[in-house]
Amino acid sequence: MGIIKKFLNDFKSSFYLGWKIESNWTDPLLFFIYSLAKPLSSAFILIFMYMIISQGQMNEMLPHLIIGNALHLYTANVLFGMAWTVIDDREFYETLKYIYISPVSMFQFLAGRGFAKYLITTISSFIIIIFGFIFLNVRFTPIASWYIYFPIFLFVGSISLFIIGYFFAGINFLISRQGSFLTQSAAGVFLLLTGAIFPIDTFPGFLGKVGIYIPQTIWIDGMRKILLGDGWNSFFINMSINRMLSMLIIENIIYFIIIFLFFNFSLKIARQRGLIDQRTMG
């Protein structure tokens, strides 16, 4: 079997597994209702909290919040979902060791599993954005040629999700039950530092600067710029969309090199220490 055919086959199998795990727990109708209700209810919770904090004066921030929240779903579900796959398959399904000793590469396996989460999150994310435009009076004032930038930015940003996902997956290979705490805490930190909810230029000192170096920050702000126009960006307000795209691509390349090395190193250490099949939960 050729390398590309093998890659696609492995990807397809792990995607199939991921899709089944995400969607096969109930009948299709209930899954459809859940897919609609879950993102909307989480968005509403956030909006109401924001309304209370801002004492009803939140119209200016609403578009910022809607787009940020919709895109943060990707970070929470795809990026941290990939990381969680390691713990789930190792400790809950007890299958990780059988996958590890099969000819499939962990890199491809996690990509397939992550892609299943990606597709489902895309549905949720788009529902929130469309709901915001139609029912919450968020004005769709895109930049010129938005229809070109939107898919490109979505694609490049999605790549960054997978790259950072490998980083946390690599960490989860090395740790045990703390993995769940780490994943939850990191998702909270990402929610804050990527400017999904609060503009990062409102953060004190170095916190805002840390945010710039997370690819998701540029991605989320870039998507805001594409869909809402120039007025809605915070940190990158004076930066053109082309420059933001270049910055995102460069960050992706740098992160990919570092994380690829780290991921392989993690697998090696996990094999050395006998952690591939460890069970620490119950």
Next chain:
Amino acid sequence: MDDSISIKTENLGRIYKKEGGVLEALKNININVNRGEIFGLLGPNGAGKTTLIKILTTLLLPSSGKAYVLGYDVETETLKIREKINMVSGGEWAGYGILTVRENLWMFSQFYGIPTKKAKREIDKYLEIFGLEEDANTKISKLSTGMRQKMNIIRGILSNPEVLFLDEPTLGLDVQIARTVRSFIKVWMKEKEGRTILLTTHYLNEADELCNRIAIIDNGEIHALDTPQGLKKILKNKIMYSVELERESYLNLKELPYTTKFTVNPLKDGKIEVKFQIQDENKIVDIFNYLKNNGFNLVSFRKREPTLEDVFIEIVGKEFKEDE
């Protein structure tokens, strides 16, 4: 490496760092497993059997020495090994409960690059052999332990591995299913020439029934390696007895004169079975008298053939207990 050898280890060692010291799980293991044989690793829990399997299946790196599977180095040539091996472990609950039996098996077949049509054909064949055809579309979370283990055995052989690692494959299974699994292993080995199985077990009868050769392992060391018959020959000059005794519940048999390697196993109704070796057969009457004088009533006795358990006790110097 000689083509007739499937697995070879050279001074293989593995240590685990623990709080306050180091645990030596494997010490200078040297084995050659021939193509076409079922090779057994027999030892109690914690003997090092699973650690050895983990190294050979590329799941764990050795701390010292070398290991080769089908001529490939387990440290550096992992992909070549992974294409040709598979593993099934017992006593676990592995599998994606949300998928059906057929879906689980198909998915794993894809990781080995088996074309879907062929995979489906093979899955149907093995489901029928294991009597799982009616449960093919059942989610595996609804299967019993035995059925789940049958499915895992199918997963292990679906890729048609040249070397199959079976780590306690019948652990926790009821007698009937364990017998089905053992029968299948024998048939599978005969089905195609050159297949190799490395089987770890702490069931002595299982090792005796299935294995061409057995290595007795304890505390990370191989203590003996031979055919089951060869191992039993170690005891060819020993006279062995098994006696069944009635006794008051407070009585314990702590010593038995004129005997060596005596073991006591509790039976139903408060009875006990005592196994022992004697050098001089004439002493058997004295032994029975000793038992009677100490409150143990003889129910039955028989002179018996040595088992692998006796061999283990003889070689390792302690009783074979599963919870060690």
